[in-house]
Amino acid sequence: MKLADKLAETSNRPPSTRRRILAKVLPVFVYTLFFPALLFIIPKLYLDRWLQLPTFLTPVIRGLLGGSLLTIGLIFIVWSIRAQRELGKGTPMPLMATQNLVVQKPYLYCRNPIFFGVINLFFGISILFNSISSLVMVLIFSVIILLYTKLIEEKELETRFGDEYLSYKNRTPFIIPIPKIFRRKK
Numbered sequence: 001m002k003l004a005d006k007l008a009e010t011s012n013r014p015p016s017t018r019r020r021i022l023a024k025v026l027p028v029f030v031y032t033l034f035f036p037a038l039l040f041i042i043p044k045l046y047l048d049r050w051l052q053l054p055t056f057l058t059p060v061i062r063g064l065l066g067g068s069l070l071t072i073g074l075i076f077i078v079w080s081i082r083a084q085r086e087l088g089k090g091t092p093m094p095l096m097a098t099q100n101l102v103v104q105k106p107y108l109y110c111r112n113p114i115f116f117g118v119i120n121l122f123f124g125i126s127i128l129f130n131s132i133s134s135l136v137m138v139l140i141f142s143v144i145i146l147l148y149t150k151l152i153e154e155k156e157l158e159t160r161f162g163d164e165y166l167s168y169k170n171r172t173p174f175i176i177p178i179p180k181i182f183r184r185k186k
Contacts (some may be wrong), residue, residue: 116176
């Protein structure tokens with residue numbers, strides 16, 4: 001059985017109490033402890049020093065650029081999770097996946113607003129940390145997340161939602177949010 005099929009099967013099962021707890025606790029651990037250590041703390045404290053990498057931006061530019069990306073990221077993450085909870089009746093986690101396909105804002109602008117938000121958030125933090133190795137780690141992380149999304153998550157959504165998802169996929173950009181009025185007609 002393919003991973004996408006296994007995820008679709010897991011997503012379609014009613015969540016047990018254990019799965020509900022895991023779906024809420026696991027992302028907190030992963031996004032507040034694991035990824036920050038891997039993407040920001042280790043690179044800043046060890047890799048930058050070991051590789052003798054220079055700083056790359058002035059504090060003002062770092063604050064404006066990093067702060068802007070961080071803010072955009074947080075807005076899209078919170079907005080997306082809220083839409084999945086309220087409209088999709090679930091979470092981004094397959095352990096307690098949405099029961100409805102969410103195609104309203106922010107999913108109206110792109111199919112993956114959570115990942116758009118996470119990538120912006122992580123690049124913003126890397127810039128605020130003034131760490132070249134952290135930027136490289138976030139770039140690698142972003143490529144992995146986008147490959148996972150394209151190769152596995154989209155297949156899982158096709159399995160779960162069929163033609164409804166395929167139609168949505170054909171009319172909505174993958175990762176970069178584009179308001180409908182700016183999109184070319186297909």
